[in-house]
Amino acid sequence: MLEYEYRELRFARGTSRSATRQALAEHAEYGRWELARVRLYPNGSRRITLRRKIIRQTRTI
Template sequence: MLEYEYRELRLPRGTSRGSARQALTEHAEYGRWELARVRLYPDGSRLITLRRKIIRQLRIM
């Protein structure tokens, strides 16, 4: 069964699309995060949830 860890990013209202895209691209490339959810609030801010797989090693005795 796959397990994931999650991270939330909050982008303020004035954040441009280009800078938001760049931030998400950096997280994806260097941290191996993938986009899980984007919530857009009435004030214009965004809450972005990223996830990545947790890889566990099995102990063999």
């Protein structure tokens, strides 16, 4: 079974789309995060949830 770890990012109302896109691209490229959920609130702020797989190593003898 796959296990994931999650990270939540919040962007204020005044944050541009390009700045948000650049931040998400950096997380995806360097941290191997993938987009799990985007929530846009009525006041214009965004809450973005990222996830990545947890890789467990099994012990071999």
